[in-house]
Each structure stands twice: as structure tokens, then as C-alpha cells.
Amino acid sequence: MNLKQFEHLLAVAEAGSFSRAAERLHLTQSALSRSVRLLEEDLGALLLDRMGKRTELTPLGLTVAGRARRILFESAELRRSAELVTHGDQGTLSIGLGSGPGAMLMTPLLTHVAQRHPQLHLELMRGPLEAHLGLLRERRLDALVVDTRGIVPAADLRVEPVSQMRAGFICRRGHPLAGQAQAPRFADIAAYPLASTFLAADTERILIEQFGIEPDPRTSVRLRCDEIGSLLEAVRVSDAVFLGIVGAARASIAAGELMELPTDPPLRSHALFALVTLTGRTEAPATALLRAFMAQRLHD
Numbered sequence: 001m002n003l004k005q006f007e008h009l010l011a012v013a014e015a016g017s018f019s020r021a022a023e024r025l026h027l028t029q030s031a032l033s034r035s036v037r038l039l040e041e042d043l044g045a046l047l048l049d050r051m052g053k054r055t056e057l058t059p060l061g062l063t064v065a066g067r068a069r070r071i072l073f074e075s076a077e078l079r080r081s082a083e084l085v086t087h088g089d090q091g092t093l094s095i096g097l098g099s100g101p102g103a104m105l106m107t108p109l110l111t112h113v114a115q116r117h118p119q120l121h122l123e124l125m126r127g128p129l130e131a132h133l134g135l136l137r138e139r140r141l142d143a144l145v146v147d148t149r150g151i152v153p154a155a156d157l158r159v160e161p162v163s164q165m166r167a168g169f170i171c172r173r174g175h176p177l178a179g180q181a182q183a184p185r186f187a188d189i190a191a192y193p194l195a196s197t198f199l200a201a202d203t204e205r206i207l208i209e210q211f212g213i214e215p216d217p218r219t220s221v222r223l224r225c226d227e228i229g230s231l232l233e234a235v236r237v238s239d240a241v242f243l244g245i246v247g248a249a250r251a252s253i254a255a256g257e258l259m260e261l262p263t264d265p266p267l268r269s270h271a272l273f274a275l276v277t278l279t280g281r282t283e284a285p286a287t288a289l290l291r292a293f294m295a296q297r298l299h300d
Contacts, residue, residue, distance in 0.1 A: 003075055005039040006068035008032055009047060013057050013065055076139065077282050092121040093286040096132035098146035099197045100165070100271055103228035103248040104297055105145065112293060120286055126226065133157075136276065142284050144276040145294060149202045151276065160275040162291075163298040167203070167269040169261040170242040170249045172235060183264040186211035186220075193240040195223035195231045206269045232258065245271050247300055273298050 008025070012032070015021035022029040040047050047061035057065055097106060106124055113122045125132070125141065129150045135141045137156065148159055169189060171177060177184045177192070186207075199207075204218050223240060225231060228248045235242045236257050242249065252258040275291060277283065 001039055001042045003072060005035050006072055008035045009039060009061070010065055010068055010072075012036060012048060012055055013061070017053060017055050073280070077280070091284060091286065092123065093284050093290065094123040094125070094141045095290065096125050096127065096135060096141045096144040096146070098129065098132075098144070098150075098273075099126070099226045099228055100147060100245045100248060101145040101273060101294075101298065102126045102226075103232075104245075104250075105294070108297060109290075109293055113289075117286070117289065120289075122286075128226070136278055139278065139281070142277070143287060143290065145273065145290075146276060147200065148272045148274045148276075149200045151274075156279050158277045158279045160277070160291075162273050162275055162294050164270045164272055165245050165247050165298060165300055167244055167271060168246040168267055169263055170232070170235060170244070170246065170253075170258050171261045172237070172239075173256060173259055175239060175241070175259075175261070177241070177261060178259060183262040183266075185264050189241050189261070189263065190220040193222045193238070194220050194243055195235055195240045196221045196243040197226055197228060197231070198224055199243075203269060207267075210265060210268065247298070 008021070008027075011021040011025055012018055015024060018029050018032055018036075022032045025032065036048065043060070043064065045060050046058050047064055049056050049058055049061075102124075106126070110122065110124065113120055125135075129144075129146055132141065132144050132146070133151075136144055145162075148161070151157070151159065153159075177188060199218075199221070208216070208218075221243065223231060223234060228244060231242055231244070232249055232252060234240050236252065241261065242258075246253075246260055249258050249260075253260065273294070275287075275294065277287075
């Protein structure tokens with residue numbers, strides 16, 4: 001038996017038929033069938049039940065497929081370890097960024113690597129969490145930097161907490177709600193366009209617990225997108241109010257363009273940022289650089 005035979009068995013199991021698997025692998029159906037048959041002959045038992053157009057793993061096939069996945073994973077990691085030792089910080093680091101970390105890390109990290117580590121190939125990707133988790137599991141991303149509240153615990157994910165950053169309401173200097181004698185209530189804020197990323201269910205629950213359901217925080221957000229920079233720009237030039245991580249607006253607050261808006265009662269909500277990697281995967285040396293950079297940047 002060999003690794004290719006394991007790959008072919010898994011391809012047929014995942015595709016549900018030899019024809020579809022052969023198409024995905026760019027093989028002839030006869031070559032694929034021969035490869036799986038040789039593996040079955042080597043093990044002395046059938047691994048696939050051929051039921052008309054549908055092909056399924058036998059009980060032994062399920063056991064072999066589970067072990068084959070682990071063997072192929074370890075084989076890929078062995079090659080990766082050798083490449084990392086050979087290339088060091090001249091290798092590639094591919095990172096998926098959530099909306100909050102993306103707003104606070106993307107440009108500074110690109111600049112830092114360009115200035116301090118010019119031999120490193122850095123790839124940064126923004127996008128929804130589910131898509132990033134898929135790419136991480138396919139080993140097309142080395143790590144994610146995300147808010148952990150959206151992650152469902154799983155044995156194949158290693159979640160390393162990095163920081164906790166508080167959320168708040170941000171408006172432009174000179175906003176009608178700014179500078180009032182009394183802090184505005186949520187209903188006062190909701191009279192203006194509320195801008196935010198797509199909120200996690202946990203965040204929506206906290207908002208309802210603190211501010212009630214009139215108006216409902218889940219429906220009060222009128223401007224939604226994953227690009228915090230774009231949301232803050234809209235807030236800077238309008239009466240919209242941003243709901244999210246205060247640290248994402250740090251530079252604009254320091255420049256006097258934006259300000260944090262106090263509320264009655266105060267908002268008590270935090271984002272919990274973490275470095276998420278694949279359990280058992282060899283860590284790229286440049287991950288240490290990312291970890292140190294996160295510690296410097298992701299804080300209140």
C-alpha cells in the first residue's frame with residue numbers, strides 16, 4: 001500500500017462515485033479503480049461497497065479511511081517541517097483576519113514585515129469566519145486571528161487567547177449626541193444610523209440584556225459590513241454611530257476626528273481575540289513574529 005492509494009480511497013469516499021472522484025483527480029476511471037482494487041487486495045478485504053451509481057465505505061473501509069487521513073496529514077506535516085527548517089523566515093505565512101483584527105493589524109503588519117522581514121512572504125486574507133475555518137482545515141491558511149466568540153469548539157482547532165478588548169459606541173466630533181449633560185440611552189443612539197459588523201449572537205444577547213428590546217439592538221443596526229475601516233469612515237462624515245471595538249478607532253480618536261460616546265447604562269461588552277491554528281500542525285517560525293505583533297497591537 002502507498003500514500004497515493006490512500007488518497008484515491010478517500011477521494012472516492014468523499015465523491016461517492018468512481019467517476020466523480022476520477023474527474024477531480026484528473027485520472028481515468030480505470031486507473032482509479034485499479035489503484036483502489038490493489039489496496040483492497042493488499043488488505044485482503046473490500047473497502048468500498050459498489051451499489052449501482054453510489055459507492056460507500058464498508059465498515060473496514062471506514063476504519064482504513066480514518067487512519068489514512070491521519071497518515072496523509074502526518075506525511076504533509078513531515079514535508080512542511082522540512083521546508084520550514086530549510087527556509088526559516090524566508091518562507092510563507094498565510095493568515096486569515098477577522099473584521100476587528102483586520103482593522104487593527106492589516107496595514108501595520110504589512111508595513112512591519114516590509115521594513116523588518118523583507119524575505120518573508122506574508123499573505124493576509126479578510127473574510128467570514130466559516131470560510132476562514134475551511135481554508136485553515138484545508139491547510140491553505142497557517143492561522144487565524146479572530147474573535148473567539150464565533151468559534152464552535154472542535155478537537156482539530158487550537159485556540160490561543162491573546163487579548164480582550166472592550167466594545168463601545170463611536171461618533172464624530174460635533175455629533176448631536178456628543179457633549180450632552182446626560183449620557184444618551186440606547187434609544188437616543190438608535191435614532192441615528194447605527195453602524196456595525198455582523199454581530200455575534202453573544203453580542204446581541206448582551207445588548208438586549210443591558211439596553212432592553214425597545215428598540216431591538218438586533219434590528220437597530222442599519223449599516224452593516226465586515227470592513228470596520230469603511231464603517232468608521234462613514235461615521236466620520238455623517239451622524240452614524242459605530243458599535244464595535246473602541247481600539248479600532250484609536251488613531252481617529254487621537255486625531256480628534258472621532259470620539260467615544262458614553263451611554264446610560266454603560267456598555268459592558270468585550271471581544272476576545274485569539275490565534276487559531278490547526279491541532280498537530282507544525283508551526284511556521286514566523287508565527288512567533290505574528291504572536292508578538294498581536295500582543296503589541298491588540299489591546300485597549
